[in-house]
Every structure is written in structure tokens, then in C-alpha cells.
Amino acid sequence: xxxxxxxxxxxxxxxxxxxxxxxxxxxxxxxxxxxxxxxxxxxxxxxxxxxxxxxxxxxxxxxxxxxxxxxxxxxxxxxxxxxxxxxxxxxxxxxxxxxxxxxxxxxxxxxxxxxxxxxxxxxxxxxxxxxxxxxxxxxxxxxxxxxxxxxxxxxxxxxxxxxxxxxxxxxxxxxxxxxxxxxxxxxxxxxxxxxxxxxxxxxxxxxxxxxxxxxxxxxxxxxxxxxxxxxxxxxxxxxxxxxxxxxxxxxxxxxxxxxxxxxxxxxxxxxxxxxxxxxxxxxxxxxxxxxxxxxxxxxxxxxxxxxxxxxxxxxxxxxxxxxxxxxxxxxxxxxxxxxxxxxxxxxxxxxxxxxxxxxxxxxxxxxxxxxxxxxxxxxxxxxxxxxxxxxxxxxxxxxxxxxxxxxxxxxxxxxxxxxxxxxxxxxxxxxxxxxxxxx
RNA sequence: GCGAUCGUAGCUCAGUCGGUUAGAGCGCUGGUUUGUGGUACCAGAGGUCGUGGGUUCGGAUCCCAUCGGUCGCCCCA
Numbered sequence: 047x048x049x050x051x052x053x054x055x056x057x058x059x060x061x062x063x064x065x066x067x068x069x070x071x072x073x074x075x076x077x078x079x080x081x082x083x084x085x086x087x088x089x090x091x092x093x094x095x096x097x098x099x100x101x102x103x104x105x106x107x108x109x110x111x112x113x114x115x116x117x118x119x120x121x122x123x124x125x126x127x128x129x130x131x132x133x134x135x136x137x138x139x140x141x142x143x144x145x146x147x148x149x150x151x152x153x154x155x156x157x158x159x160x161x162x163x164x165x166x167x168x169x170x171x172x173x174x175x176x177x178x179x180x181x182x183x184x185x186x187x188x189x190x191x192x193x194x195x196x197x198x199x200x201x202x203x204x205x206x207x208x209x210x211x212x213x214x215x216x217x218x219x220x221x222x223x224x225x226x227x228x229x230x231x232x233x234x235x236x237x238x239x240x241x242x243x244x245x246x247x248x249x250x251x252x253x254x255x256x257x258x259x260x261x262x263x264x265x266x267x268x269x270x271x272x273x274x275x276x277x278x279x280x281x282x283x284x285x286x287x288x289x290x291x292x293x294x295x296x297x298x299x300x301x302x303x304x305x306x307x308x309x310x311x312x313x314x315x316x317x318x319x320x321x322x323x324x325x326x327x328x329x330x331x332x333x334x335x336x337x338x339x340x341x342x343x344x345x346x347x348x349x350x351x352x353x354x355x356x357x358x359x360x361x362x363x364x365x366x367x368x369x370x371x372x373x374x375x376x377x378x379x380x381x382x383x384x385x386x387x388x389x390x391x392x393x394x395x396x397x398x399x400x401x402x403x404x405x406x407x408x409x410x411x412x413x414x415x416x417x418x419x420x421x422x423x424x425x426x427x428x429x430x431x432x433x434x435x436x437x438x439x440x441x442x443x444x445x446x447x448x449x450x451x452x453x454x455x456x457x458x459x460x461x462x463x464x465x466x467x468x469x470x471x472x473x474x475x476x477x478x479x480x481x482x483x484x485x
Numbered sequence: 486g487c488g489a490u491c492g493u494a495g496c497u498c499a500g501u502c503g504g505u506u507a508g509a510g511c512g513c514u515g516g517u518u519u520g521u522g523g524u525a526c527c528a529g530a531g532g533u534c535g536u537g538g539g540u541u542c543g544g545a546u547c548c549c550a551u552c553g554g555u556c557g558c559c560c561c562a
Contacts, residue, residue, distance in 0.1 A: 054553075108562055117486085118560070135562045163562095168486085170556060246559075262558085312562070329557060357562090382520060416522035424522090431520055445522065 058167070058175025060361075069372060073364040074178075078160055080206050081180045081358075085158040088199045090182055093157035095139040101129040106345050107138035109312060120164045120175075132164035136181040137339065137355055138346070144185050145348035153186025153351075156195075160360065172330035178360040180334075185343070188352030190287050193318045193338060194294030200322060200334050200356055201300045209324075209366045212333055215305035216292070216320045219337075220276055220284040225316070228279040232256065239269045256309040275306040287317055314341030318354065327362055334358035374423030378445075379406040380415045382431035390430050393440070393458070420445060428458075 055061065062071040082092075101121050108115050120132040133139050136159060149155055160180045167173060182199060184192040197214065204212055219225050233255050240248060244263040251258065259270050280288070295302050302320075310319050319337035327333070336356025343351040377397055381390035390406060397404040405422060407415045412429075419427050429441040429450075440458065443450035 057553085104562080113560060114562055118562090137562075165562085167560075168558095169554090170558095173561090257560090310562090311560095330561095332561090378522095380521085412520050413518080413522075416520095418522085420522040427522080429521075433520085441521090443521075448522085450521085 056175070058169040058173075060174060060176075065373065069369055070364060072370045072373070073367050074360060076367060076370050077207060077360050077363045078180070081158070081160060081203055084199065084203050084206055085182060087202075088156070088195060090156045090158040090199075093140060093143070093159050095136070095143050095159065096133070097162065098130050098132050099139050099142065101131040103138050103142045103346070104131050104134060106347075107141065107314075107342055118166050120166055134163055134165045136161075136163070136179065136357060137183065137342070140181075140183055141185070141343050141346055141348070141353070144351070145343065145346060150186065150349070150351075154192065155185045156183075157185070158182045170330075171328040172359065172362045172365065174361065179357045180360060180363075181355065181357045183353060183355030185353040185355075186351055187354070188340065190290035190294065190318075193291045193354050194298065196336070196354055196356055197291075197295060197302075197320060198298045198300055200336075200358070201298075203358070204322060204334065204363075207363060207367050209333070209363065211326060212322050212324045212366075214295075214300065214302040214320060214322050215308055216295075216302045216318070217305050217308035218276065218280070218284065218288040218291075218317055219310060219315055219319055220280050221287075221316055222341075224276065224280045224284045228274070228276045229256065231274045231279060232259075235273050236269065242269050254311050257311060259307040259309055270307065277306070284317065291318055310337055312339075314339050314345055316340040320356070322358075324366065326366060330359075330362065332359075333362050333366065372423065374425070375403045375405045375419075376424065377402055377404040377426045377428055378415070378419030378422065378424040379404060380412060380419065380427055380429045381406070382412060382429070386430040386432070386435055389435065389455070390428075393428065393430075393455070 062074060064071040064075075101119075104119060105115050114134075119134050122130055124130050140157065140159070143149065144155065158181060160178065162176050162178050164176055166175060169175060180203075182196060184196060197216075201214065220228065233251070236243065236247075236251050236255060236258055240251070242265070243251070243258070244261070244265045246263065247258045247261055247266045250261075258266060259273060261267070261270055277285075292302065305321075308319055308321060315337050317338040317340070321332045321335040323331045324333055325331060334356055335358075336354070338352070338354040340350075340352045343349065343353060377394075379390045379394045379397070381387040394404045394406050405419075405424070407418055410418070412431075416427065424445055427443040427445055429443060431441075434440050434452065437452075438455050439452045440455055441450055442453050442458075
């Protein structure tokens with residue numbers, strides 16, 4: 047008989063198990079929990095949007111032409127023949143919902159979400175094909191105050207996660223007029239120094255000239271660094287907008303650095319562009335990034351609507367947060383024999399109902415069960431054997447120092463372990479022995 | 486799409502100028518201790534050396550191909 051071959055996990059996906067020494071799942075969960083708590087402080091409501099959308103949602107928002115749309119999305123035909131795409135980002139889907147669900151009535155809308163995203167890319171450090179992001183958006187607010195609020199939110203999130211060594215880099219792309227003028231000047235500059243550019247950047251010049259500015263190729267750096275900055279091309283309005291954003295950050299006490307080379311490829315980006323970056327993640331330094339996308343909702347067929355938002359990679363943040371404490375249990379219940387097990391089921395049910403973290407093995411002799419209790423980090427063991435049972439008692443053992451004592455089952459709720467009354471009291475407060483005995 | 490690098494036990498890895506039965510630590514199972522863990526000691530199970538082909542008397546080791554992991558380039562919504 048042929049050996050059954052186990053299907054391999056799909057490239058770029060990951061499995062996370064809680065309770066392991068790496069505690070990656072715990073760190074992942076901690077990032078989400080922190081985000082959920084902090085976003086509430088800023089009045090962002092949770093929004094749920096589908097994991098897949100009509101392909102047009104992303105194709106229009108990203109611009110049909112790009113590599114991103116043609117090569118890097120998970121697109122398939124469903125049984126009805128419709129082209130469907132697994133979401134590669136949150137923003138487009140949220141904007142689609144804003145239009146189709148009539149959420150204009152709630153504008154300005156402050157929403158947050160998190161969940162899986164899918165991109166068909168080559169996996170590497172901090173890049174997966176199914177990955178997860180946190181996302182925060184403000185739709186229907188054209189004021190710089192929205193940009194500031196979002197940035198302060200991002201800053202507080204990173205602080206509360208305890209992530210060190212991240213800097214906020216900030217730039218403005220100006221309004222449409224500023225942006226077009228700057229872009230033209232950049233193209234002129236790069237054309238003039240075409241012979242000094244790398245082959246890749248010569249290609250970029252035709253495709254996406256702004257990207258030459260953040261090229262990693264050392265051959266490009268001199269030309270990129272001497273390229274004109276946007277400041278000379280900013281309209282008065284655009285300059286005033288950026289000044290209000292930076293003034294707001296200063297007022298909120300958020301540190302930032304100007305990065306005049308920070309750009310966005312797509313045309314609908316306006317004004318603020320930002321990235322919180324670190325050098326601790328290899329080639330993927332951006333931990334949280336976003337900007338203002340005033341043109342996007344129109345691209346999707348909606349009314350002209352200003353909006354700004356950011357997204358942050360949960361895996362990347364999880365790699366940077368400190369190891370959380372491993373979950374441990376308070377009490378291990380250890381019955382010896384069937385009669386004891388029946389009583390133990392009652393006791394452990396009441397412990398758990400009282401909010402005490404308790405566990406009981408399905409099998410094993412006493413030694414096995416004690417070993418397991420220890421491996422789980424249990425602070426206490428409640429041992430129920432024939433001797434105890436005969437007298438309506440249990441043995442309560444403190445696993446931190448090995449002391450133990452007998453106790454009537456009825457008295458378990460206020461069992462006084464010598465020298466540790468308060469500990470035991472808090473542990474077993476609320477325990478109802480009458481229910482345990484009833485069982 | 487391109488490049489580099491690595492695939493040996495459940496995990497982390499040693500072993501390669503080609504040479505008998507492929508090793509360690511951790512984990513797992515059992516025992517020292519038929520009702521007492523965390524330390525210690527003893528024993529045991531577990532491996533088509535990623536896969537396929539080639540060179541050779543002989544391949545975990547050398548060559549080719551292929552699949553997979555990792556890291557980087559491209560791209561980055």
C-alpha cells in the first residue's frame with residue numbers, strides 16, 4: 047500500500063501554536079489586544095469587511111497597470127464566473143463599503159480593523175503570502191487634524207507595545223498641483239542624469255519615477271540624493287497643511303523625522319505620507335505605514351472624499367515585542383482512582399467557575415500528573431486519593447515550596463495553608479464546596 | 486521573475502579529503518520512587534540522512550536534476 051503523502055502547507059503561510067517557548071502566538075495576540083484597547087481610546091469603531099471582494103475593487107484602487115495587480119494578487123474565478131480577489135489590503139474594501147453601505151452618513155468615519163491579507167509574493171523575513179495587519183482609517187475628513195490623530199494613535203500603539211528603536215519618518219506629497227510640478231521636475235532631473243542610473247532605475251524612470259528616490263542601489267544614491275525636494279514646489283495650501291500636521295505632532299509630543307525621499311507610487315496619494323521604521327527586521331523595515339489618499343474613493347466611483355489611514359504588520363510587530371509571560375495555571379487537580387475523579391470533576395468545575403485557572407489530566411498515575419502540573423507551571427496541586435476521600439478531605443500541596451496539608455473539602459474555599467493564608471484565600475475565593483460535594 | 490544559502494530523530498544540531506551496526510542534547514516512554522513534581526541516575530523507542538538519477542567495489546558525504554525552507558533583489562497597495 048502506498049504511503050499517504052501529507053499535503054504540505056502552502057508557501058508563505060504559517061501555523062502558530064500557543065504555549066511554546068517562542069510564544070509567537072502569544073506575542074501575535076498581544077499585538078492585537080493592545081491595538082484593540084488603544085484604538086478605543088481614540089474613538090475608532092471596529093469595522094468588519096469581507097476577506098474577498100470583486101477584483102475591480104482592488105484593480106481600480108491600485109490602478110490597472112501595476113505589477114501589483116497583474117502579478118501579486120490572489121485572483122480567481124468563482125463558480126458563477128465572477129473574478130474574485132482575496133484582499134491584499136484593507137483600505138480599498140473599506141472604501142467600497144463606505145460607498146455601497148451609505149456610510150457617508152457617519153462621516154467623518156473613524157474605523158479600525160485587523161485580520162488576514164493575501165499577496166502572491168516571494169516569502170522572506172517579515173513577508174508572507176497570508177499575513178496580518180492592523181488598520182486604522184479616517185474617511186471624510188480633509189483636515190490635518192485627522193492625520194495628526196492617526197499618527198499619535200500609531201505612536202501610542204508602538205509605545206504601549208514597548209517597541210524600541212522605531213522612528214516616525216514623515217513626508218508630504220503636496221496637493222495635486224504640487225505633486226505634478228514636483229514629479230515633472232524629478233523626471234527632468236533623472237533624465238538629465240540618466241547615464242548615471244542603474245538599469246533598474248532607468249526602467250523605473252518610465253514606470254514609476256518617484257521610486258528612484260528610495261532606491262537601494264548605491265549607484266543611484268548620488269543622483270537620487272541630489273534630486274530636487276518637494277518643498278520648492280509646494281503650493282501655499284499644501285505647505286500650510288504639512289505645517290499643521292507637524293505642529294500637531296509637536297503639540298502631542300510625538301517625535302518625527304522629515305524624510306524628503308519617502309514617496310508613494312500611486313496617484314491618489316496626497317499630502318501626508320509616513321512610515322514608522324526600524325532596522326531590526328532586515329529588508330522589511332516598515333512596521334507601520336500610511337498616508338492620505340484623497341483621490342481613492344473617487345477612483346472607486348464614489349464622491350470626492352478625503353481620507354487618511356495606516357496599516358501595520360502584526361507579524362512584524364510580534365517579532366519586536368518582548369516575550370510575554372507564559373500562561374500558567376493556578377491549580378492542578380490530581381485524582382487517584384475513579385471515585386476520586388468524580389469528586390475532582392466537581393471541584394475543578396467550581397474552581398473554574400470561580401475564575402481560577404485549573405487543569406486536570408485525562409490519564410496517568412500520580413507521578414505523571416505531578417510532572418504535568420509542574421510543566422504547566424501550576425502553583426498548587428489538589429490531590430484526592432482514597433485516604434482523603436474516606437475522610438471527605440483533599441491534600442493541598444504548594445508546588446512552589448513543596449509544603450502540603452490536608453483539608454476538608456467543605457473548607458477548601460478558605461483553606462489556611464500555613465504561612466500563606468492570603469495566597470490560598472485569593473486563589474480559592476468563591477469556591478463553593480457544596481456543589482463539589484453534590485457531585 | 487532573479488540570486489545566495491541550507492535540507493540528517495518530534496525539536497536544535499554534530500558527523501563529509503567517500504569506508505563496517507549514522508551520533509549528541511532536549512523532548513517522549515519506562516524504571517530507581519505500586520500515592521508526590523521541579524534536581525539526579527539508569528534503560529528504551531524513534532532516522533527510506535528532502536526526493537530522483539549519476540559516478541564508484543562502496544554515497545548522509547562527490548556530480549546533476551527536482552522539491553522545500555531561509556535570506557536578499559525586484560515589487561511593496
